[in-house]
Ligand code: 5GP
């Protein structure tokens with residue numbers, strides 16, 4: 001579902017400043033912060049401030065914001081690493097989604113393996 005904010009969503013809390021995060025980049029629509037359990041030398045989460053449950057809901061409701069998440073990922077990878085990155089959206093619990101406010105994982109700063117299962 002899509003709302004401006006959701007009261008029991010931790011990423012809405014980060015987006016509104018209610019919960020602390022190590023913010024690396026932000027603007028009026030998007031905020032990017034370091035993952036608390038990093039899986040690579042660079043592991044940043046990029047989210048829209050508005051609450052959308054997953055990447056498909058975001059794509060349908062605000063495709064321009066999804067596109068802007070991609071350019072954010074590119075800029076973060078250039079600022080924090082060598083400009084190369086992997087950009088992952090887990091969609092659904094079986095795919096590994098545990099927070100139901102859409103977030104892209106920006107991974108890089110090292111050579112990455114490929115072991116999705
Ligand atoms: P998912 O499993 O939904 O694709 O990714 C959720 C990510 O959010 C995980 O990588 C997890 O480490 C991260 N995470 C969960 N809670 C917090 C938090 O409170 N702060 C930050 N910075 N990251 C969080």
Ligand code: ZN
Nearest residue numbers: 009012051101
């Ligand atoms: Zn939210």
